[in-house]
Amino acid sequence: MAIAKTTIKFYESVFSGLPYLRENWQNGTLRIDTINYMHQLRELGVLSEKFFKSEVDKIHACETASSKIPYTKVRDCGCSVSMLVDGCDFLENFNNWMFTQERYDGFEVADINIEQDLGLGVIKFYYLNGEKRHFDFITARIHLERYENKWLINRIERRSDY
Secondary structure, three states, rough: OOHHHHHHEEEEEEEOOOOOOOOOEEEOEEEEEHHHHHHHHHOOOOHHHHHHHHHHHHHHHHHHHHHOOOHHHHHOOOHHHHHHHOOOHHHHOOEOOEEOOOOOOOOEEEEEEEEEEEOOOEEEEEEEEOEEEEEEEEEEEEEEEEEOOEEEEEEEHHHHHH
8 A cells, every 4th residue: 555655665764774853053052954864854755845844843943942042051961952942852862753762673554544635644663572562652643645646744743642
C-alpha cells in the first residue's frame, strides 16, 4: 500500500542516519543549523510542503523563545536549551521522530486509515531482547495527504499529542 511505503521510507531513513537538529550558539544567540537537515528531508521525497512549513515554524519559535535567555544561563546549567525554553524539546531528543532518547531496533506500520485523499498511520517502535517487544508508550501518528498520485507526510504526532 502506498501510505505504508511512504511511511516506511521515512522511518528507514531515520534509521540510516537522517540528521537531527542541533543547537549552536553564535554570539550568545541560538541558531539552529537547518541546511543539511532540510536538504536531506527533501531528498526523501515523502514530505509535503505543509510538513516543511511546520518544521520552519517550530524552529523559528524555538529560536525566538530562546533569545530571551542569555547563553550564560544555558552554559552555567550545562544543559540543552530545551531544558530552559518551552517549545525547544525537539533539540533534546536524539530521535526527533520518535520523541524520545530511547534506543529501538525497528518499527512497524501498525494501523492505516484512509478517507478519500487523507491517510492516518500509526507507527509502533520495538526493541529486540530475545523476542520483539513494543514500546507501548512510544508510538507516532503519521498524517498523510494524497498530492496528485503520491502520498506525502503532512505531520507527525507523538503519542502524548493524540
